[in-house]
Amino acid sequence: MVGATKRADEITWQSLLEPRSFLGRFLHPMIQKRRTLAGILSWVGLGLLVSFILIALLAPLIAPYDPIQINVNEVNKPPSAAHWMGTDYLGRDLFSRVLWGARTSLLIMVVGVVIALAIGFPLGLFSGYRGGRIDRVLVLIMDSVYAFPGLLLAALVAVILGKGVFNIGLAITVIYVPLYYRVTRNQTLAIKEELYVEAARALGAKPRTIMWSYIAYNVLVSIPVIFSLSAADAILTAAGLSFLGLGLERPLPDWGLDLSDAQQFLDNGIWWTSVFPGFMIILLTVGLSFLGEGLNDLVNPLLQKERV
Amino acid sequence: MRALDNVSLDLLPGETVGIVGETGCGKSTLGKAILGILPPRTKVSGRIRFQGEDLVTLPEETFRELRGRDLALIFQDPMTRLNPLLTIEDHFVETIRAHEDVSNDEARARAVEALSSMGIPESRVRNFPHEFSGGMRQRIMIALALVLQPSALIADEPTTSLDVIVESQILGILEDLKRAHRMSLLLITHNLGIVAEVCDRVAVLYAGRLVEVGPVADIFARPIHPYTRGLLRAVIHLDSKELYSIDGIPPDLVSPPPGCRFHPRCEHAQAICHEQVPPLVEFRSGHFAACLFGKDFL
Numbered sequence: 323m324v325g326a327t328k329r330a331d332e333i334t335w336q337s338l339l340e341p342r343s344f345l346g347r348f349l350h351p352m353i354q355k356r357r358t359l360a361g362i363l364s365w366v367g368l369g370l371l372v373s374f375i376l377i378a379l380l381a382p383l384i385a386p387y388d389p390i391q392i393n394v395n396e397v398n399k400p401p402s403a404a405h406w407m408g409t410d411y412l413g414r415d416l417f418s419r420v421l422w423g424a425r426t427s428l429l430i431m432v433v434g435v436v437i438a439l440a441i442g443f444p445l446g447l448f449s450g451y452r453g454g455r456i457d458r459v460l461v462l463i464m465d466s467v468y469a470f471p472g473l474l475l476a477a478l479v480a481v482i483l484g485k486g487v488f489n490i491g492l493a494i495t496v497i498y499v500p501l502y503y504r505v506t507r508n509q510t511l512a513i514k515e516e517l518y519v520e521a522a523r524a525l526g527a528k529p530r531t532i533m534w535s536y537i538a539y540n541v542l543v544s545i546p547v548i549f550s551l552s553a554a555d556a557i558l559t560a561a562g563l564s565f566l567g568l569g570l571e572r573p574l575p576d577w578g579l580d581l582s583d584a585q586q587f588l589d590n591g592i593w594w595t596s597v598f599p600g601f602m603i604i605l606l607t608v609g610l611s612f613l614g615e616g617l618n619d620l621v622n623p624l625l626q627k628e629r630v
Numbered sequence: 631m632r633a634l635d636n637v638s639l640d641l642l643p644g645e646t647v648g649i650v651g652e653t654g655c656g657k658s659t660l661g662k663a664i665l666g667i668l669p670p671r672t673k674v675s676g677r678i679r680f681q682g683e684d685l686v687t688l689p690e691e692t693f694r695e696l697r698g699r700d701l702a703l704i705f706q707d708p709m710t711r712l713n714p715l716l717t718i719e720d721h722f723v724e725t726i727r728a729h730e731d732v733s734n735d736e737a738r739a740r741a742v743e744a745l746s747s748m749g750i751p752e753s754r755v756r757n758f759p760h761e762f763s764g765g766m767r768q769r770i771m772i773a774l775a776l777v778l779q780p781s782a783l784i785a786d787e788p789t790t791s792l793d794v795i796v797e798s799q800i801l802g803i804l805e806d807l808k809r810a811h812r813m814s815l816l817l818i819t820h821n822l823g824i825v826a827e828v829c830d831r832v833a834v835l836y837a838g839r840l841v842e843v844g845p846v847a848d849i850f851a852r853p854i855h856p857y858t859r860g861l862l863r864a865v866i867h868l869d870s871k872e873l874y875s876i877d878g879i880p881p882d883l884v885s886p887p888p889g890c891r892f893h894p895r896c897e898h899a900q901a902i903c904h905e906q907v908p909p910l911v912e913f914r915s916g917h918f919a920a921c922l923f924g925k926d927f928l
Contacts, residue, residue, distance in 0.1 A: 344715070517705065517707065520667060520705075521705055523667045524665055524702070525698035525702065525728070526698030526728055527694075527728050531724055531728060539715050539716075540713070540715055543715070
């Protein structure tokens with residue numbers, strides 16, 4: 323679609339960093355303004371996100387123990403040299419569970435947010451481009467879904483779909499489809515009126531080209547920012563669902579689930595089973611928010627002017 | 631609202647016709663109407679004949695193929711007419727491939743050729759629009775409009791946003807191209823100097839209606855319609871002591887004045903001008919004017 327006119331051998335690191343290429347739009351200001359607050363935020367956020375992705379990928383290699391292996395002799399042990407984060411009420415190594423939990427969280431996040439994007443983006447594009455009655459009906463549907471409290475809606479869908487990583491991802495999708503739809507539709511409405519779209523029509527561009535290379539491509543530029551912000555939100559929602567017992571099934575390593583199990587032991591001074599999974603949730607969420615907020619400040623020219 | 635009313639105009643092969651008029655008189659609308667790129671719910675009635683076909687009734691897909699290939703349009707504001715996310719080369723490749731079944735490499739080669747004829751070096755073809763100056767962008771737009779060698783070009787104030795040096799460069803380029811390809815040019819402008827310099831005939835538009843059409847020399851030397859005469863008097867000369875201006879403002883096209891649309895501002899208006907719409911009458915050979923008292927001004 324967009325890169326169709328580029329040959330594979332032309333796509334080098336330089337071309338990725340080109341200020342107006344898709345990635346360059348984000349990477350270029352990140353490099354140029356790395357010393358500003360927004361630049362630091364986005365780099366810290368990106369660093370955290372990449373670390374979590376590495377942890378998730380390498381969990382089988384770096385986890386010292388089997389995360390679901392029960393050991394009745396090592397129940398509720400505080401952090402030690404053998405168990406860096408201690409053990410939980412079944413004697414499972416918390417450090418290993420926390421590492422494996424990154425996998426669960428990222429998987430839910432990716433399933434949830436990517437599917438939401440895959441539905442919301444084309445729908446918003448179509449709706450904004452076509453206008454008319456279909457547009458009005460879609461706006462009405464999406465707005466009524468959007469007006470619903472997110473966690474409640476996700477809980478409802480989770481109950482209907484049943485447990486499992488993929489189902490929880492789908493439950494989260496339902497919350498974010500309207501978000502992506504709205505952003506995409508609004509951007510489409512604005513970009514549709516841009517003079518370069520009219521100029522392309524005057525040159526006899528095919529409707530398909532106008533739709534993709536001109537409108538969709540320009541709308542897509544505003545997606546990464548809300549993508550990282552909604553991903554942060556999705557992690558919290560997934561953890562919330564797990565905590566409520568609606569999400570995943572034990573003994574799957576999951577931060578929300580571990581937190582839920584840990585709370586009954588908190589009174590007995592067993593703090594580590596709550597602190598470490600909770601800390602991971604915070605760290606990943608904060609990382610994604612930093613990335614989203616940082617990028618937003620860097621690439622949104624309106625915000626730049628306001629903050630000077 | 632009627633942006634254009636009863637406009638009838640010929641453009642012959644190889645000819646340059648200037649469209650002049652004030653801001654908001656419908657000049658740009660005319661250009662877009664000819665190309666069929668007015669907003670979706672705009673109604674265009676009448677006929678626009680081009681190479682034996684009526685563009686008003688042409689199916690959209692056939693019309694699309696014609697745009698850019700046979701009939702092209704250059705816009706007045708080059709700063710906002712290029713897609714900020716596509717390289718210059720991408721614009722050309724997309725335009726060429728929308729009309730001709732050629733490979734990316736061939737389209738790319740033609741892009742380089744078209745750009746270098748406009749003085750844009752090959753080393754810059756992979757740059758993005760924001761990396762060029764206004765004058766360069768306008769040359770890129772012209773190269774883009776002409777890459778498929780259309781037989782007619784509509785230039786909508788192609789030099790308005792540019793400085794005089796770039797302006798004369800661009801006009802020179804258009805002149806050369808016209809001569810080389812026997813291309814017809816419809817030049818929309820409010821700059822009478824440009825009209826005098828490059829046009830064969832000129833059409834004066836006032837509030838969506840044609841008020842005068844004729845050969846450039848004739849109109850400049852002996853204008854008939856009071857509006858045209860006012861327009862010509864409003865040009866600064868070296869020896870002019872005071873700049874003439876036509877009193878009043880152009881009418882609101884939502885509720886235009888009845889009769890002759892110029893009558894509220896016309897020094898010579900009579901009672902009948904308030905009621906009767908003046909027809910376009912040939913006062914001299916090829917020189918038409920829409921004024922009831924035209925023969926008084928011959």
